[in-house]
Amino acid sequence: MDSQPNLGPMAATDLFARRATLARSLRLLTEFRYERSQPARFYGALAADTVAMVGDLWQAIRGEPATGRTLLDVGGGPGYFAKAFTDAGLRYIGVEPDPSEVHGAATAFADAAxxxxxxxxxxxxxxxxxxxxxxxxxxxxxxxxxxxxGAEMLRVTRPGGLVVLSYTVWLGPFGGHEMGLSHYLGGARAAARYTRRHGRPAKNNYGSSLFAVSAAEGLDWAASTGAMVTAFPRYHPRWAWWLTSVPLLREFLVSNLVLVLQPGSPADTT
Incomplete structure (x- = not known):
């Protein structure tokens, strides 16, 4: 693959910005209510939205559809993303440390590409x-x-390719995951409170499977790589993307940050 020059933030997000409407944000927020009761509904909707986001970013950066390209999904889970990306014509590889997740996905999609x-x-x-x-x-x-x-993601991606790293910001409203807003009391206190109330630790337990990651840390890391293209709030409408540029405010209101990177040369992966 030939290397491509990094594009400006607006050029890279122009296509996806058209999808980033208030209606989309409200639709995804509504689907979130079904994460536990109807996971196929929630994760199916999230997967479809993610395919659209990645496809738009690739189209903007490369000037061509992503069809036929190889996508590595780090932490792909039980297979909802696998189905969505293969249906869109990509070669999908899922990486997951949980053996039950890997086995379930491999069984469900044994005949897929x-x-x-x-x-x-x-x-x-x-x-x-x-x-x-x-x-x-x-x-x-x-x-x-x-x-x-993030460094591993850059390492395995071809020069001129695309890296999309999206994560939940700790001080945002969903930073505590199932612990709810109690994470504002501190991670350890929130974990202890959850255990007292439910008689068991949270699935996403602070300090072992959930960590406090800030927006500033992600932006600083991405800038340090020399491969950063842009960053934006994943679930916000386009007119609220300016929040990403405001220190402190972004920690509480961005909620989920997308870092977009394009390795331009092998040196970008170090």
């Missing part, structure tokens, strides 16, 4: 520059070294 690998996102078992697109959706806040994960 996709593959599943059990591995950690912080040590991807793939060669340098081996995929066209590397995606991580809402995983960085669940690993102790999120920017090592």
């Amino acid at each position: 996709c593959a599943f690998v059990r591995a950690s996102g912080m040590a991807l078992p793939f060669a340098d520059h081996s995929v066209d697109i590397c995606l991580s959706s809402n995983v960085a806040e669940h690993v102790p070294r999120p920017w090592q994960l």
